[in-house]
Structure formats: C-alpha cells, structure tokens
Amino acid sequence: MRKQLPPEMLARDSRFVRTSIMDQILDPRNRKISERTIGPAKLAPGRPASADRARNLMHGIFTGEIQALEGAGRTAFDFDETEAPFALKLDMARQCWDEARHVEISIKLGEWMGTEIGEFTEATFLYEAACAPDPVLRLCGVNRALEGLAIDVFNTMKEFGDVSGDPVLEFCEDWMLADEVTHVKMGSDWLRRLTADDPERRERALDFQRTVDKLFSLGGFRGETEENPIHLARKMREMAGFSTTEIDEIAELSELARAEGQAAVEAAGSA
Amino acid sequence: MTVVSIVPELFTLIEFDAERIKEIASEVAKSLAFPSDVDVHIEVDEVLPAPLNSSQADYLGGRAELWFTGGAFEDTHKGRHIDEVLARCGLGEALLRVKDRISGGFEDAPNDSEISERQRALWDAYADGRLTRLEGFVVREPRRRYVYRLECGFNDVADAAYDQLWASDATTWADLLEIEARLMEADPTERDAKPSARRISLRQTQ
Amino acid sequence: MSDPFKPRPAFAPWDRRELPGLFDVEESARRVGAYKWIETRLFEALGGWIATVPELDVKMILGRHCYHHAWHAELFDKRLPELREMNTDRLCAPANDAMEEFVEALREPDAPELTIEKLVGVFRVLIPRKIAAYTFHLNGTSRVTDAPTERSLEFILQDEWNDWREGEMLLQSLIDTPEELERAIRRQHELEAIVVRAGGITGLGTIGATTEVEGAGV
CATH class of the missing domain: 3.30.2010 (Zincin-like)
Structure with a gap:
C-alpha cells in the first residue's frame, strides 16, 4: 500500500458525489444573497429553512467524520516510528475507533433527520489537512484546528437540538462533543512533546493550524455573532485545553475570514 | 388546459x-x-x-x-x-x-404569509401524504417527518397527528386548527408565530 | 461460622494451575515481542486501508478493529519490561524473514477494488494464525509465573474471536460470484504459502511443532 494517499484517491461508493469548495465560492448568487436581509444565520428553530439547513449541516458532519477517520488511519500508517512515535500511533488508532463511532452516529442521526447517505455533496478539504508530510502539522491541522471546529459545530448542533426539543440530536451531539474534547487535547499534547526541542517546527505547525482555522471560518461560517451559522464554543474549547488567548485568536481569524470572504464575493460580482 | x-x-x-x-x-x-x-x-x-x-x-x-x-x-x-x-x-x-x-x-385559510410555521408543517404533511399515493411523485417522507417534528414537537401526540394527516384524504382548515390546539397542549413550548421563510422576508434587501 | 484461623490449602481444589510452564522468561519475552510487532503492523495496515475501501460498513469496521489491534500492541508493549526487556523495540521484530515478507504481502493491496484481498489477508490468514499462537501460549505457559501475559492474552483472544467472526461475515457478504470466490482462494493461498514458510507468527514452533521449514530465514 502506498504511503501518502492524496484526497482524489479517497475511496467512496456510488452514492457519494464530490464537490469543490471553489464552485461554492464562485457561485454568482453569493453576491446577491449578501445584499438580502434574510435574518440571522445562526442555526435556530424558526429561522429560515432551519430544518433543511440542519439536515445539510448534518450530512457535512457525516462526510467530515469519514474523512477524520481516514486521516487518523493514514497518520497511523504513513509514518515510521522515528517520525511518529509508537504512542502517537496508538492515539491515532484510538481516534480511528472514535471517528468510526462518529460516522455511525452521524448515519443514524442523518436518518433521524430524514437525510439519505449521499443526499448532499462532499468536499474533501478536511482530509486535505490530514495530508501534510509532517505528523506534527497533521496533528495541528486536524486535531487542534478541525477537531476544534468540530467542538464548535457539535456545540451549535447540541444547542439546536436543545431549543428545538429534539432529544436524539442533543443526546448524540453531546457524546460526540465529549470525544472531540479528547482529540483536541491529544493534538495539543503531541504538539508539545514532538516540538519540545524544535521551536521552528512548532511555529510551522501553529502556522498551519492558523491557515486551517481561517479556511474553515471562510465567509463567516464560524464566529461569535448571530450572523455566524456556527458559534465559537469558548467554554468547551477551554475544557479541551485552549487558552483564552488562543480562542481570541481564532475569533479574530474568523472575523478576518468573514471580511475576506465578503470582499471575494464583491470582487467576483464586479469581475 | x-x-x-x-x-x-x-x-x-x-x-x-x-x-x-x-x-x-x-x-x-x-x-x-x-x-x-x-x-x-x-x-x-x-x-x-x-x-x-x-x-x-x-x-x-x-x-x-x-x-x-x-x-x-x-x-x-x-x-x-x-x-x-x-x-x-x-x-x-x-x-x-x-x-x-x-x-x-x-x-377560509389565511394566505401563506399569514400562517404560522406549525400550521404550515401540518398542512404540508397532509399534502405530501396525498401526493405519495398518486403516481409519479417521489416524496421524501423522512425529510417531511423531520421538518414536521421540528415545528410540531418531538412527542407521541405530534407523531400520531402526523400519521393521521399523512393518511387523510379529507382534512379541513378547521381540522388543522383543532390538531394544532392538541399539539400546543402536548408541547407548550412557545414558538414564533411569525413565519420565517416567506416570500416577503426573504426578498428584502439591505 | 467456620474458624478463620484454621489452616486451609494454599490452592483451592479446583485451581489446577501448574509449575513449570513451557516458556522461560526469555522465550515468553521473545514471543511477546513478536506479538507486539505483528499487532503493530496490523493496526497500521488497517488504519491505512480505511481510506482505500469504498464500502462504508467495511470502512467503519476497519476503524474499530484498528484500535483493537493497537490496544493489543500496547498491552504487549507494557508487558515487555516486566519480562526483563527494558528496550521494548529490541524484541518488537518479525520472527524471521518470511514473516517480514508475509507482512509486506499482506499490506500490499491498495486499490479500491481489492477489498476482498485486503480482508482475506487479515481475517482468513493472519487472525487465525494469531488465535493459534495466542492459544498455544495460553495453554503452554505457566499460569502462575506468566499470569500477567495470560490475562492479556485472555482479553486479546476475546477481541480476536469477535473480530475474526465479524471479518469472516464481511467476507461472506462480499463474495458473491465464482470470480470473487476464486480471488479469495487465490489470495489466501498466496499468503498461507508465505506464513507456512515462516512457521507461524513467532516463527518455528509457534504452536509447538518444531520441524524446520525450508526458506523461513532467520
């Protein structure tokens, strides 16, 4: 089996349809939508099309969990023990089990929410963060940035389940949230251990994390206002070991990403 | 024609x-x-x-x-x-x-811009149930059920009402209001009476 | 009430554990090192394959099993220092060249069309071999002196049985046509041929037989 599997080689059955994030960015409707007053974007019952938006997001979580499973598996395989210590590989194997459970949960939750596997398209940018050639970069990009994002997403969905009185959604999201806190801790721990004597490597990894954090805040997807569909879960992030400064930095990156996204939409519209 | x-x-x-x-x-x-x-x-x-x-x-x-x-x-x-x-x-x-x-x-039903999300969910369940019994329509029932539950409640009373509406070929606006009252009793959580996703609200520009 | 100070036999009548066992400390450590090596190579392979199999159920099961084998590797890794092997990497090695060749061959399939080949290697060749080796160890070692290994093997064997059953059922559900059956048989034959040369996962004498096999390498 080859080492370093590129995203285009991820194996899927015929139900899955892949999409490119660029198609979404370049959609000519974006500029027009930004001119509309369609109300706060935060997911909540009573907001426009909240059921279909929640179903769509749930499917995105499902495909994200598959890619997180694949990414953890590849990190267990791609490196020898000089690059990724035995204990790190054990953690990745543990994460495989957790992510496999999350895929199971997501499938059942999707069914509960009336969604079929493959109903919506799949973008592979989560797995792309798991393709970095340095395991420390993978841990920062996946465990700290993306699993951190998962904390925000699951917390938002849990709140949505709570306010909409959906006991199944709230129950499942709460369990997945607990696992993600563990995964973030795992990433932080390995970042510290593997870069203890290599500050440059540490800085490269943190830079990569910032890039991923910003990418996933694209167009204001995540933030701290009613305009952001996904809310930064400060309390849960603190439990996962993020410092207040780190959380503030993510909030700033999110705001920056929102402004840049807006500018890109305007530029595409005037082009 | x-x-x-x-x-x-x-x-x-x-x-x-x-x-x-x-x-x-x-x-x-x-x-x-x-x-x-x-x-x-x-x-x-x-x-x-x-x-x-x-x-x-x-x-x-x-x-x-x-x-x-x-x-x-x-x-x-x-x-x-x-x-x-x-x-x-x-x-x-x-x-x-x-x-x-x-x-x-x-x-005597008000226009769509005037009815609540819950009333709309009840009516949609009634419409989709009939549609599914006709030839040539692929109704995604699980989606309809979730949209319905989100507006009408995740409880047995709401589920029973859904099944009733889905199977019905002769429900009226008055029946729908009666069902709505039953649902309110089963789940008194206050819901926004104002429709959220409607023509007027979604077409407004800044 | 019986007298608590009355002397009783040190071992209950139903406790049939015996001294000595088949393995001394060194042999037990050697075997445990080989177990850790094969479990590690296996969990790495399962992890790597997750992204290469299109079948969603297989993908999730590989994720779960990947952790099972990592946990086995961890148990063996923790046991090694207790068997006087402070450098746990030293004994974490293939029993012989043929075993190394076997693992190379086992992990070779990559393409998404080769799920049967991947699963046959794990569930029809390697896991039955591991069950045999672990059962032999369990039956042959002194359950008094080597009790910590025995306890780990009991847990591990429970996993192996369950995983083998699940994997075998997956294979039965995937093999529908004569061509697929032929692929499964061919794959099993190829890998068995190598593992026979290796003498089993701990080399010659894995399950007690000591006849030297030509081509195993050292």
Whole structure:
C-alpha cells in the first residue's frame, strides 16, 4: 500500500458525489444573497429553512467524520516510528475507533433527520489537512484546528437540538462533543512533546493550524455573532485545553475570514 | 388546459429552464386534476440557493400564485441545476394546497404569509401524504417527518397527528386548527408565530 | 461460622494451575515481542486501508478493529519490561524473514477494488494464525509465573474471536460470484504459502511443532 494517499484517491461508493469548495465560492448568487436581509444565520428553530439547513449541516458532519477517520488511519500508517512515535500511533488508532463511532452516529442521526447517505455533496478539504508530510502539522491541522471546529459545530448542533426539543440530536451531539474534547487535547499534547526541542517546527505547525482555522471560518461560517451559522464554543474549547488567548485568536481569524470572504464575493460580482 | 406563466422567463444566476418548469407544472396540474380554468403563476427566486428551501402557494384573484426559492428545486448534487423530481414534487405540494384553498376545505385559510410555521408543517404533511399515493411523485417522507417534528414537537401526540394527516384524504382548515390546539397542549413550548421563510422576508434587501 | 484461623490449602481444589510452564522468561519475552510487532503492523495496515475501501460498513469496521489491534500492541508493549526487556523495540521484530515478507504481502493491496484481498489477508490468514499462537501460549505457559501475559492474552483472544467472526461475515457478504470466490482462494493461498514458510507468527514452533521449514530465514 502506498504511503501518502492524496484526497482524489479517497475511496467512496456510488452514492457519494464530490464537490469543490471553489464552485461554492464562485457561485454568482453569493453576491446577491449578501445584499438580502434574510435574518440571522445562526442555526435556530424558526429561522429560515432551519430544518433543511440542519439536515445539510448534518450530512457535512457525516462526510467530515469519514474523512477524520481516514486521516487518523493514514497518520497511523504513513509514518515510521522515528517520525511518529509508537504512542502517537496508538492515539491515532484510538481516534480511528472514535471517528468510526462518529460516522455511525452521524448515519443514524442523518436518518433521524430524514437525510439519505449521499443526499448532499462532499468536499474533501478536511482530509486535505490530514495530508501534510509532517505528523506534527497533521496533528495541528486536524486535531487542534478541525477537531476544534468540530467542538464548535457539535456545540451549535447540541444547542439546536436543545431549543428545538429534539432529544436524539442533543443526546448524540453531546457524546460526540465529549470525544472531540479528547482529540483536541491529544493534538495539543503531541504538539508539545514532538516540538519540545524544535521551536521552528512548532511555529510551522501553529502556522498551519492558523491557515486551517481561517479556511474553515471562510465567509463567516464560524464566529461569535448571530450572523455566524456556527458559534465559537469558548467554554468547551477551554475544557479541551485552549487558552483564552488562543480562542481570541481564532475569533479574530474568523472575523478576518468573514471580511475576506465578503470582499471575494464583491470582487467576483464586479469581475 | 391550465395556463402556466413563470417569472423570470430567463434565469441568469442558475441553469434553470423556465419553459421546462412550465411543462412540469402543466403535467403536475393534469395529474392532480387541478381545475383547468384556474391559471397558475409561478415565481422562482433564483438568488436563494439550497438549503434555503421555501415556498408559498396562494389563491389570489382567481389565480394560483406559487412562489419558490431556487433552492426548493435545486439539485443537491449539482448546484445551480434543477432536480426535476424535486421540482415535480414541490409543484405538486403547492398545487394541491391551492386546490385545497379553492374547494378542499381550506377556503377560509389565511394566505401563506399569514400562517404560522406549525400550521404550515401540518398542512404540508397532509399534502405530501396525498401526493405519495398518486403516481409519479417521489416524496421524501423522512425529510417531511423531520421538518414536521421540528415545528410540531418531538412527542407521541405530534407523531400520531402526523400519521393521521399523512393518511387523510379529507382534512379541513378547521381540522388543522383543532390538531394544532392538541399539539400546543402536548408541547407548550412557545414558538414564533411569525413565519420565517416567506416570500416577503426573504426578498428584502439591505 | 467456620474458624478463620484454621489452616486451609494454599490452592483451592479446583485451581489446577501448574509449575513449570513451557516458556522461560526469555522465550515468553521473545514471543511477546513478536506479538507486539505483528499487532503493530496490523493496526497500521488497517488504519491505512480505511481510506482505500469504498464500502462504508467495511470502512467503519476497519476503524474499530484498528484500535483493537493497537490496544493489543500496547498491552504487549507494557508487558515487555516486566519480562526483563527494558528496550521494548529490541524484541518488537518479525520472527524471521518470511514473516517480514508475509507482512509486506499482506499490506500490499491498495486499490479500491481489492477489498476482498485486503480482508482475506487479515481475517482468513493472519487472525487465525494469531488465535493459534495466542492459544498455544495460553495453554503452554505457566499460569502462575506468566499470569500477567495470560490475562492479556485472555482479553486479546476475546477481541480476536469477535473480530475474526465479524471479518469472516464481511467476507461472506462480499463474495458473491465464482470470480470473487476464486480471488479469495487465490489470495489466501498466496499468503498461507508465505506464513507456512515462516512457521507461524513467532516463527518455528509457534504452536509447538518444531520441524524446520525450508526458506523461513532467520
């Protein structure tokens, strides 16, 4: 089996349809939508099309969990023990089990929410963060940035389940949230251990994390206002070991990403 | 034969074909035995993508007035393109509800912009149940059930009401209000009475 | 009430554990090192394959099993220092060249069309071999002196049985046509041929037989 599997080689059955994030960015409707007053974007019952938006997001979580499973598996395989210590590989194997459970949960939750596997398209940018050639970069990009994002997403969905009185959604999201806190801790721990004597490597990894954090805040997807569909879960992030400064930095990156996204939409519209 | 008109006649942001939508609407009207002397006017707001799916179906001035977000017909696998199966189903639901308004026991129902999300969820369940028993419509029942539960509650009373509506061929607006009262009793959580995803609110610009 | 100070036999009549066992400390450590090596190579392979199999159920099961084998590797890794092997990497090695060749061959399939080949290697060749080796160890070692290994093996064997059953059922559900059956048989034959040369996962004498096999390498 080859080492370093590129995203285009991820194996899927015929139900899955892949999409490119660029198609979404370049959609000519974006500029027009930004001119509309369609109300706060935060997911909540009573907001426009909240059921279909929640179903769509749930499917995105499902495909994200598959890619997180694949990414953890590849990190267990791609490196020898000089690059990724035995204990790190054990953690990745543990994460495989957790992510496999999350895929199971997501499938059942999707069914509960009336969604079929493959109903919506799949973008592979989560797995792309798991393709970095340095395991420390993978841990920062996946465990700290993306699993951190998962904390925000699951917390938002849990709140949505709570306010909409959906006991199944709230129950499942709460369990997945607990696992993600563990995964973030795992990433932080390995970042510290593997870069203890290599500050440059540490800085490269943190830079990569910032890039991923910003990418996933694209167009204001995540933030701290009613305009952001996904809310930064400060309390849960603190439990996962993020410092207040780190959380503030993510909030700033999110705001920056929102402004840049807006500018890109305007530029595409005037082009 | 039902006369169908559509706005816009030419889509510029998405790859929808207005003529094809009119054809589908005519076929759907025929298969629902929609009154042939009632014209149908369709408006598709092409700015609003999936999953911002919404619609309205009113009977105004002797004409069926249908409004859809583009997302309501959009192919979830191929953005900006139409999913004809979805469009057929969406048009079927809307025309059935207009038929209800004309002479199906919903003559005194307020316009769609005035009814609550919960009332709308109840009516949609009634419409989809009937549609599923007709030939040629692929109704995604699990989706309908989730949308319904989100508005009507995750409890046994709401589920029983859903099954009742789904199986019914003769529900009236009065029946619907009676069911709504039952649901309120089972789940008194306050819900926003104002409809959220409607033509007026979604087309406002800054 | 019986007298608590009355002397009783040190071992209950039903406790049939015996001294000595088949393995001394060194042999037990050697075997445990080989177990850790094969479990590690296996969990790495399962992890790597997750992204290469299109079948969703297989993908999730590989994710779960990947952790099972990692946990086995961890148990063996923790046992090694207790068997006087402070450098746990030293004994974490293939029993012989043929075993190394076997693992190379086992992990070789990559393409998404080769799920049967991947699963046959694990569930029809390697896991039955591991069950045999672990059962032999369990039955042969002194359950008094080597009790910590025995306890780990009991847990591990429970996993192996369950995983083998699940994997075998997956294979039965995937093999529908004569061509697929032929692929499964061919794959099993190829890998068995190598593992026979290796003498089993701990080399010659894995399950007690000591006849030297030509081509095993050292």
